[in-house]
Amino acid sequence: MNRLLPLALLVATGAARADVHRFALVVGDSQGGAGTRQLRYAERDARRIHAILTRLGGVREDDARLLTGADADDLRRALLDLEERARSARERGEETLLLVYYSGHAKDGDLRLRDTRMPLTELRQRLQDAPADVRIGLLDSCQSGAITRMKGVRQAPAFDVQRARDAGPHGLVLIASSASDEESQESDEIAGSFFTHYLASGLLGDADASGDGKVTLAEAYAYAYGRTVGSTAETRAGAQHPVYLYDLGGAGDVVLTELAPARGGLLFGAMDEGLYVVLDGQRRAVAEVAKAAGSSRRLALAPGSYIVKKRLEDAVLVGDVKVGDGVIEVADAQLSRRKLEDDPQKGASGPRWSVLGSGGYQFFFDSAARNGLFPPAVLAGAEVSARDDLGHQLAWGIDVAVGGGTSTLRLSGVPDIPVRFGELSGGVSLWRDFDLTERLTASVGARLAFLYLFRSFSGRSDLPSQNFFTLTPGAQLALGWRFSPRWTAVARARANYLFYNVDKDQSLGYAEIALGVDYAFGF
Amino acid sequence: MPSGFKALAGVLLLTACGNLSNEDIAFVEALPRTGDLHVRVPVQSAQPACALGEASQWAVGARDTGDKLNAAVDAVLGIIDAIRASSPTSRKPDLRVWSFPDQKHPGVRIEASLLRVATQPGSDPAAQPWSFAIDARRDGGPFLEILYAYFVGAEARSGQGVIAINFDDTRALQINGPTDPTGVMMVHYDLGGPARTVRIELGATGLGLSQFSYFYSGNPDGSGHFDYLFPDAQGNRFSLQTAFTAAGAGRAHMAVRTSSGATGTIDQCWDATACLTYLVDPLSITPICAAIPAPQCPVQGSLSACPAVP
Secondary structure, rough: OOOOOOOOHHHHHOEEEEEEEEEEEEEEEEOOOOOOOOOOOOOHHHHHHHHHHHHOOOHHHHEEEEEEEEOHHHHHHHHHHHHHHHHHHOOOOOEEEEEEEEEEEEOOEEEEEEEEEEEEHHHHHHHHHHOOOOEEEEOOOOOOOHHHHOOOOOOOOOOOOOOOOOOOOEEEEEEEEEOOOOOOOOOOOOOOOOHHHHHHHHHHHHOOOOOOOEEEEHHHHHHHHHHHHHHHHOOOOOOOOOEEEEEEOOOOOEEEEEOOOOEEEEEEEOOOEEEEEEEEEOOEEEEEEEEEEEEEEEEEEOEEEEEEEEOOOOOOEEEEEEEOOOOEEEOOOOEEOOOOOOHHHHHHHOOOEEEEEEEEEEEEHHHHHHOOOOOEEEEEEHHHHHHHOOOOEEEEEEEEEEEEEEEEEEOEEEEEEEEEEEEEEEEEEEEEEEEEOOOOOEEEEEEEEEEEEEEEEEEOOOOOEEEEEEEEEHHHHHEEEOOOOOOEEEEEEEEEEEEEEOOOOOOOOOEEEEEEEEEEEOO | OOOHHHHEEEEEEEEEEEEOOOHHHHHHOOOHHHHHHHOOOOOOOOOOOOOOOOEEEEHHHHHHHHHHHHHHHHHHHHHHHHHHHOOEEEEOOEEEEEEEOOOOOEEEEEEEEEOOOOOOOOOHHHHHHEEEEEEEOOOOOOEEEEEEEEEOOOOOOHHHEEEEEHHHHHHHHOOOOOOOOOOOEEEEEEEOOOOOEEEEEEOOOEEEEEEEEEEEEEEEOOEEEEEEEOOOOOEEEEEEEEOOOOOEEEEEEEEEEEOOOOEEEEEEOOOOOOOEEEOOOOOOOOOOOOOOOOOOOOOOOHHHOOOOOH
């Protein structure tokens, strides 16, 4: 705990951010190359921080860079670009701040971006030399604390340094999510790394210990430190201790976010106390509020639909909120009491059930089959699926569909015979989801289905009805766009293999294209 | 082919089942339906009041004979309809086989096979020949051929063919009807021309019909010809050549062999209500002439009352 800043000192810090020209480079990379395992939430963490900085942190979109899936050279180029912009601003007489956030792998003194590396010393030196009044490095990666132990930077005791009275803050601050010998941990339950999750929660308002509507660097760090250590104390990897290095002079602290400019948000009233978790539509934690009775706390959330939950000893309180332009007050009395097993956040670490209704079109690739035995069909179907059940981002589902149509059987020398056909199909699918953005998800998977076809010949009662049953393996690709916490629009394509063996042995392929709406349970 | 793919194909082969087949439909479309071979004589029931005092018993007889022929065809060829309505039990590229127990005759198993006779590639589908046979056996005994047919054409409704029914074998298998004749009944049909023609050669009296070569030709408008043998209650046999309009009016020329052995011819016409409109009966066989000694019965009615027939 000696690394935790004295809170009283921190909250006494006063500062403003409006007149500082801010630049931010936010990097998230889940791939660390050889010898590392893929991170689950690094890119999501980066997107969260980028969104907060551009919405609440005074960083204009033009002055922000978000890199995901980038390599070390991409990082260098983006940093150089922002340095140039900061230099220009500085030459115009503006006060400037450059913030670099990194979520990803770090090992053996290097940031690991896919198969490329960037030494921590290089990053630290770039920040040290960057043409900005304040340079902030936020590293959320394993052993990232090593950056604070390098030579050439003064290791200050805390933020209780002597402040100059004649100028704003200037200097370098480095904050790392874990000590040089510690792992930075991710959590499926919060769908992110502990450190970034609490940093984000703090920046959204929960770290505003002073209650002045501004979250300073010191407040954010103190909050993230305390919550990270507390939450990781019982994990298998053990407690994770964020560390910092401070070399800041001048007057005032650095304000990272201001809650006032945000139009909307949630206000947790003074009467209630406890730990509240705000979830997005995918039931992933967006922010937390840990408050005591007697003071209110505001979270400056972006407009959208959220779920607020508060876990009690024997139950969980849950409520849906829609954040718009105004501030929505949240009170325990407005939340619904549910059983503990109905905790909406439980889905992040257990199966998340949903049902998909869809309508689609099926057609065979082979024109002879399409114009004969297997004419195009219209299908309506339903699918029950469980996400994150077999593993992170892994999902399985069971589906059934019915369909049919009319066609014409054309035989050489025989008048056309009208055909009425039907189809029943169902299958088991296994797929992996890829979050492209907060709302857009792609999935790729495999499916084993059964297909039962039947047809009769209109006006020809003398001809027997026919049917065919087989198993068909296939692959599927889908895109989902979540437009509300429970509802997701889905576009899905499947390609299947079918072995036909009545008239002759024949390998056939067919596709299904479907549009549907998915409803998520568990709220 | 990778072994994994082979294994998958094997599993799919085991699970794939059904009768979804265009070829099956192509095969059964070559089989004639009983209705295709029906004799259609448009003779109305006789009216109670006829100008010449009586109805043409031969006109009514034509219709009755046609009905008996139709019933005979239905009885024999009905099994083909049953085969068409079921899926083959065995398939080869140019052969379909149906094998099933005869529900009407326990212990009898029926096996039907339809062979698509090979032709030159690109041949006219209307000239596609087919060979069809129905065999049966009782209690595991030898198969006997009860029907053999040869069809030409992709579709029986516009094709030609000949069907031979062996009543001796149906009798041996004890699946014959009580009025079945002996010998072979041949059915020749040609449904592809402007007129449907059906010739039924009955080798022996049976099925309520006399041994005869019946011939029917029907035009698309309903008119046609019908040649048949008609015995009356007095033991006279009339071999008739009839022609009729779509409305049922007609004319007939008949060769007569009386029960006493006399022979001769009779000509008559009838209207759409089956009433006689013209009669030349030198044998005084018809009721209207029965009281007049042969050959003194005068011509009844007018030749101008006879309809124009094909």
